[in-house]
């Protein structure tokens with residue numbers, strides 16, 4: 046007789062492990078099936094985010110930024126630094142150590158909360174049975190009153206540039222987080238979030254980075270005023286971003302990879318030492334459910350779910366990258382909490398309109414809510430307020446007075462509709478707007494809130510004041 050749990054979660058990334066912990070907190074007997082094998086050859090929790098995504102990328106972004114700042118950013122403060130030297134092995138070892146600390150931490154959280162980790166590949170069978178195939182090939186079947194599928198995503202492959210991380214010439218994000226030498230030239234296919242973040246890492250460490258982006262517009266999901274400013278600043282930093290450039294073929298050579306692409310000037314070729322392919326990610330649904338389970342997928346291979354993340358089968362849910370919506374760790378985690386609470390009979394919900402986006406470049410880019418172009422095309426009347434960091438005392442003191450805060454509010458009700466930031470610590474500043482949106486605040490609510498001085502948050506305050514033409518530290522137009 047198969048063991049039966051209240052909940053079995055398939056996948057232990059930020060969606061699945063958070064769902065499992067929340068289920069256990071609510072008194073449900075919970076198991077989590079996870080198959081990840083880490084760089085040491087050990088089973089690991091944490092999924093893409095902790096092992097090869099958010100955490101290692103942010104660790105390298107921080108290290109590379111400190112290196113770059115020491116070499117190029119101290120002079121303005123009157124501090125002369127000599128003899129700065131890069132120890133890439135140590136930088137990588139630090140990243141690996143942080144990844145291990147955090148992924149082991151999830152194991153400890155599972156133990157503390159009583160979540161059972163079933164190691165191996167999980168597959169949904171009919172009637173909420175789950176088959177688990179261990180590394181040694183042994184198979185076990187367990188039953189569950191509820192199954193949460195949280196199997197995540199993986200990089201999209203393109204025929205023109207086949208990834209081989211082991212060879213290390215044409216790589217995906219996992220390969221580009223693990224170069225053991227700074228490449229002289231790095232080609233990047235796709236100037237999206239991963240391309241920009243990892244392109245920035247290697248640019249700061251000394252690579253010449255050339256980015257080939259198929260579409261003509263830059264950062265299409267971002268507010269286009271912010272995107273234009275970002276493009277200007279990234280180009281100034283030496284990132285060679287070519288828009289409207291479609292890669293048609295690659296050829297490995299003695300010195301690296303020859304990349305053929307087409308742009309408005311016709312067919313072109315560049316040769317780079319390494320090539321990163323970062324053209325998006327696709328859901329992991331290939332071997333996640335047996336046909337007799339009857340799990341419905343949609344066109345892109347995502348598991349079909351409703352607003353409460355319920356799939357087409359009773360008691361089966363799906364969360365995180367494997368379902369519609371932005372592929373962001375915090376979105377998956379919040380879906381996990383919502384589903385766990387609904388399984389326990391509570392009233393979990395998620396406000397999909399208040400999910401923050403952050404791109405951890407320098408300057409950082411962050412936003413929440415609607416963009417100006419989205420409001421225009423939806424015909425929603427709006428007012429704009431903005432404030433430049435060049436007029437913010439704290440940003441000046443930090444020598445980081447680039448970029449701006451832009452706030453969009455409804456023209457009639459003044460309800461906050463969106464906040465778009467490019468500048469220092471945008472990742473942190475945006476949280477004020479997330480909270481404001483969650484509480485259905487108006488721009489006047491933000492404008493009437495006392496902000497400490499001198500802080501970067503004053504730029505958010507001033508942008509809110511500027512919605513009504515009463516910013517105090519800029520000439521109102």
Ligand code: FAD
Nearest residue numbers: 056058059060092093094098099167197365366372373374
């Ligand atoms: P995953 O994290 O992909 O986890 C899914 C887990 O399921 C994996 O551990 C996998 O082994 C397991 N699994 C899959 N199939 C099975 C199966 N059949 N049986 C057992 N186990 C299975 N997002 C952010 O919000 N902020 C960032 O800064 C950020 N940076 C990123 C940087 C990079 C380089 C990358 C690649 C991604 C980044 N992301 C970031 C995106 C983020 O990593 C994902 O949105 C997030 O990991 C999705 O969580 P998930 O739990 O849905 O899936």
Ligand code: NAD
Nearest residue numbers: 235236237238239240257258259323324325326372403404
């Ligand atoms: P992306 O969707 O952000 O960017 C992919 C880019 O590749 C797009 O600009 C697209 O136009 C371009 N592209 C597609 N096909 C192409 C082709 N054949 N040639 C040239 N360009 C092409 O995807 P990504 O950068 O791979 O990241 C995947 C996901 O991971 C993101 O959507 C994001 O949700 C998540 N992520 C988030 C963070 C963060 O939150 N800071 C960081 C990294 C990744």
